[in-house]
Every structure is written in structure tokens, then in C-alpha cells.
Amino acid sequence: FFLALLCYIVIMLANGVVLCIIVIDKNLHRPMYILVCNLVVCDLLGATTVLPRLMMHFLMGQKKIGYISAIAQAFCVHLYGTAVQTILGVMAYDRYIAVCEPLRYHAIMTSARLHSYLALAWFIAVLLIAVLFILHMNSPLCVMTLIVNPYCDNASLFKLSCESVLINNIYGLTFILVLLRSSIGCMVLTYTKITVLSSNNKSSNSKAFKTLSTHLVTYLIVVFSGIFKC
Template identity: 40%
Template sequence: MNNAYSNFSMLILEGFVVQTEVGFVLFFSVLAAYVFIVIGNVTLFLMVTFNRRLHAPMYVMLCNMTVCDLMGSSAVLPRMISDFLNDIKLISYEACFIQAFCIHFYSAAAHLILTAMAFDRYVAICDPLRYSTIMTNKTLVKLCSMAWGVSFTLIFILFALVLKLPRCRSQIRHVYCSNGNLFLLSCADTTVNTVFAVFVSNFLTAVSLCAIFWTYAKILITCLFKTFSNSKSKAIHTCSTHLAVYVLFESSPLFSIIALQFPNITPNAIKAMGVLTIAIPPCLNPIIYGISTKEIRDNVARYFKKKAVRSRWK
């Protein structure tokens, strides 16, 4: 054990410092949340994949979002669930690095996928007659490829810089690994890493915020000054669903930022806020899209209706 710590190949996750009874409550709560995330997002993904009527650009992007949500939640929650059962929470540096990479990749990709979905809604409402010629399969592939490709490139560079840092500590003061936690393992100057991390974060937020603000401003103008048909009304309904998901995704990290401004908030509460920023969007996205999107509701209803009919005949 001492040898493992001496070269820092193994790290200690601080985790939640709670009593055993509270630990069991947290264990079952996180387990239930993760099971719900997997069932909800996998159901949504399969529903779109195997139903040709849902192969429209909006739903294909929604599939990309479910994959993104599963990646982000799976990077954190399963490991956290197992840690509740261990007094000493050890993680290898390699596993910690991969976990941090997946978390940041999830966040970056989610920003750009939501931006691509906003563009789709903009074309559907503001230029519906040209929608089929603009949002072709080729355009769809380009948008999705750019969302994943740009995100991967930025996060790859971010973590390539982390690999250059020498390590002189072995404790992660959180329940999961992140880019900032990896900085703190080093005693070297991390100015370059910090500057680039701030650039990546602000760049992704600025791009998504400006793009979505512009598209929704144009959509609002279109709704106010143009007569719109049933198809436009349907698109606006879907647009409001997308906006709700974006607001949810952007507002979740504010809990952690606000928590840091209050010195009386316990470390456990701050850690819990960090977990919620990753767990809440993947948990609620399937509900928001499932309830608000008529096509998905109808497909789920038809599926369970067929199941009920088959069970009666058995």
C-alpha cells in the first residue's frame, strides 16, 4: 500500500463523510437515480432507433443527447455507488483520469448538441418550406460530427496538458475526479492548464448561449409577426421542450457555484451539489422529452398497449 502511495499510482477519493445509516440512504438513492437514467435514456434511444417515423433530424439529435447523458452519468454514478460500500475509496490515476475526461467530454458535447438542436428548430420554424432541403442527412451528419469532434478535440488538448503535470499528492477532495481535482495533485505551476480550462469552459458556454439566444430571438420574431400553420405550432411546442432542457442543463452547475459563496455550507453539501449537476439533466431529459413530445408519447403508449393485448391472449 505504501509503495502504491509513494508513486501516486493509486489515489484516495474523499467521498461523502457520513454515518453508516446515511451512507445506505445515499447508496440506494444514487442507485435508483442511475437505474432510472439508464432505463429512461436507453428506452428513448431504442424508441427512436427502431421507429422509422422518428428518424427526423430532431430525434436523431435527441439520440445523440441520450448517448451523451449516459456517458456523463455512467462516468460518475456506478463508481460512486460502489464507493458507498467501502471505507477507503481508492482509485488508480488512470481510472481517475478517464473518469474526469468523460465528465468534461459529456459537458462539452452536451453544449454543442443542444446548439445543433437549436439550429434545427430555427430552420423548422423560420424557414419551414426549405427545411427538407437544408436539414438533409448530410447536414445532420455534419452537425452531429462537429458537436462530438470539436468537443473531443478541446477536451483532449485540455487533458493532454494535465498529463504533463508531475504529481506530488494522492488525495482527491471530492466524490469523483475532475480536471480541477487533477490540477490539485500537482505541486507545479498550473497557470497554462487553468487558462486553457477557463477558455474551453467560456468558449463552449458562449457559443451555445449566443447561438441559442440568436435562434430563439429569430423564432420569437417569426411567431409574433407571421401567420403560422399547425406544423409551426407543433415545431414551437418542440422548441419549448428543447429550451427547457437547455435551461436545466445550464442552471444545474449554478447550484455548485452558489454553494461555494456560503462558507457555512458543509463539504458534503458542496459535493452533493456537484453530483446533482451531473445526475439531474440525464434524469429529467427523458421525462421532459417523453411527456412533451407527442410522437414519443404515442409510441410508448402503443408499445404498452401491444404488451397488454399479448398478455391477455396468453
Template identity: 40%
Template sequence: MDNFSMNSSSVLRLQGFDLPPHGAYVAFVFATLSYLSILFCNLVLLITITINKSLHQPMYLLLFNLPINDLIGSTALFPQLIKELLLDTRYIEVSNCITQAFFIHLYGAGSVLILSVMAYDRYIAICNPLRYGTIMTTSHIIKIITSVWLVDFILIGVLFYLLLRLPRCRSFISHPYCDNPSLLTLVCADTTINNIYGLLITASTQVGGVGMILYTYLQILIACFKSKRSDTKSKALQTCATHLAVFLLLECLGLFTIISYRIKELSPHMRRMIGVSTMIFPPTLNPIIYGLRTKEIRQKIMLLFRQRVSPS
């Protein structure tokens, strides 16, 4: 058993939201509806891509990983959060806390990596359309998807290996859910290596991911402006603007969450709300922006529901 789990109490106490009874009820309803909405939208997108062979193309195979990642992050957060609001309990087993934190960080890094490879796919499709079929082959797509998840698991696995080797002497987490920074506050040892590695993987994924996305969409915009077809230009501009807006929202929320740990003067309520919003808005918007706004997927979803409503 690791040093982190062996030390001090086997149960941790969370900060909670400190809401009055009526406020806790409203928060419970909001959290439950948010989770159900995320489950429904992402599962519909997954089922639609799975059952329609016409969608078994590089673009949609890459997109398939986005709802999987969103479901991982949401399921890591919401059941514990809903239980906390419903039962007014602020206690969590150490093992459950570590598991929750691991999958939340897996979701965060995975979001950037998956959106980056999706931007790369669109860049090849629009800027090198004649070579798209030879570049984005099935084997190449499998290698890309495997690499994304492998890199994601390795980065976060090392992050938590560095955490679990340290002794723990505290049991109070000043946050409504578990993540690496809050777990590090429980450690009674030097965490310099952990902090350096955490900042390193954050910087590398952010610089690499943001750089990739900004470069590819810039090249797409340039290609669109050079195109003489006004309908192509308008459609591409609308798509790029929407995708960039969703990605920037994810980046800003993630950045605010990281910064909030460093600002001691920030209101605890504000810090908690920023952290939770990072897990609500992107998983809700992603299937809508990347799925329903795509004509082919929207048509297949409508066909799916029509068949369920009138099976005859």
C-alpha cells in the first residue's frame, strides 16, 4: 500500500459548499440535471457514431473520443457531488478521493489532447484535401487515438505516482471535490518535485495543445479566405469560430481553476464555483457544438429518434 493511503485517517473531509438548506436543494437539482444532460447528449453522440457505418470516418472516429472523455470527467465528479448535496455529507474514503482526482485530471489533459488531434484532422481535410485519404488512413487514426490515450494515462499516472509516494498527515480538503492540488495540501513532506512536474505537464499540454489548435485554425482561415466559393468560406468561418469559442472557454475555465489555488485572497465560494464550472460547461457544450452542429451527425440523430418514435 502507498505512503499516502497508509498515513492518518482513511477518511477525508471535504470543504463542501456551505449552503443553506434551500440553497443545497437548488444546487442538488442543478447538479442532477446537469449530469443527466451531459449523460444524455454524450451517449446519444456515441450511439449515433457507433451504429451508423457512414460515420466510421476519420473525423468522426476522432470525435468519438471526445464524449468518452467528457463522460469520464463528469462521472468522476457528479455522483460524489450529488451525494454530498443530497445527504449533506462531506466525508470520502481516501481511495475514492484518489480515484476521483485521477480521472478528473485524466479528463482535463485528455480534453486538450483530443481537441488538438481533431483540429489537426480538420487542417489536413481543408488545407490538403487531395492528400487527406492517404494521410488519415484507418491505421493512422488508430495510432493517433492510441497515442492520445497512452500519453494521457502516462502523464497523469506519473503525477499521481509522485503524490502517492509521500506521507500524509492531514485529512481536511478545502475543496468540494478531490484533485491533485488539494491532495498535495494533505502532505507533510517536500512537494517541490510534484509542483514542478505538475506545472511542467500543464505548460506542455497547454502550449502544445493551444499552439496546435491556433496554428491549424489559422491555416484553415487563410485557406478559406483564398477560396472563391463564398458558401465554403462562410461555413468554415462559422465552424472555426464556434470551435475556437468552445476551446477558449475550456482553456479559460481551466486556467482560472489553476490560478485560483495560487490566489489566497480569492473567495472560497468563487474558487469552488470556478472548479465545478470547468466540469459542467465543456462536457455539456462539446456534444452540441461538435456533434449536433455537424450536418451529417444531426441528420443521423434525427433519423435515430424518428425510428424510435415510429418503429413501424
């Protein structure tokens, strides 16, 4: 309980400080920092979805959850993971424009266009996850309703169904493969183009490395966090 509480406090404080600094300081009202704000919101969503209920289970010793609550938690968990990937895709495009089109950057990445990209990223994430859960909303539950994970996810809920979930599994696997391939493909394509364009100029190469380092570190943290969770 205390370890989970400590983790939750650290996550909330760290992300809260970052969010407040970016909101208060008008000099940080730029595309890169607005994208970071959205990643912070994702992090807060993921932590708040899992840790408070986990702490309640530890504190009360009663490890039960209603079906609707389980659906809601699983939805938020998957929304967190999907939104992070789509937002990182927007961030990769932003870094590409910043390095390859520096003179046209502010004309291309206007505030309206950035917010439309972010709205699209969140909409795609919500739509993909909504379809995933609509597929098994009417599936009857078996008598055995044990979830072995510390939180509810789509795979755990599938195992509770008495009917065949073949279509659900196919959609889920396709969704994961397409999402990861799109995200990684966007990263590889962006970095390849940037490397080619800046390879002949040392100053441009150095600037490109500094510009991309934040995005690369953020992406690696997300990837390794997902691997560690699995």
C-alpha cells in the first residue's frame, strides 16, 4: 500500500509541476511543450486509473470490482496506452518540421493546426478503444470471474466471457500491430529523412540531434515501460 501511495504521490507531483510550469509560463506555449502537456495528461490518466483502486484493495483487503467499473478501468488503461502512441506520432511530425523546414515551422505548425492534430490523435485513440470494447459488451460472463492482473484490461475481460471471442482477439491483435507499426514507421521515416537532410552540415546535424533527443528519450521510456509491464 505505502509503495503504491508513494508512487502515486510522486507521479502526481512530478506531472503536476510540469503541467503548471508549462501553463503558467507563456514562453512555453509552443508546440513541443503543448505536446508534452498532452503526454503529462496521459500519464495522469494512467496512474489515476490504476493506483487509487489498487491502494483501496490493499487497504480494505477486499479485492473485488464491479463489471461496469472493470470495463471503465480497462477502457482508460487502453486509452492511455493508445493516446501516448498517437501523440508521439504528432510529436515526430512536429520535430520533422522543426528540423527540415525551420523557416516555415511557425507557418506550418500554427496553433489551430496543432490543436487539430491533437484532437485527431485523441479521437483516433478513443475510437479504436471504443470499438474494442463494443465488441464484447454483450458477451455473457462465466461463473469464474477471477482477474489475475493488478488492474483490469481487455484481455482479462475476454477470458471472463462464455462465448467465442475470436473476432475480438483478431481485432485486438490487428489494432496493436497497426498502431505499433504506424508509430514506429513514422519514427523511422522521420528520423531517416532528418538524417539525410542534415548529414552534409555539421551545425544542422548537431541541431537535429538536440531537437530530436527529447522525443527519442520520451519514446524509449514509453516502449520500455510497456515491455516491463508485459
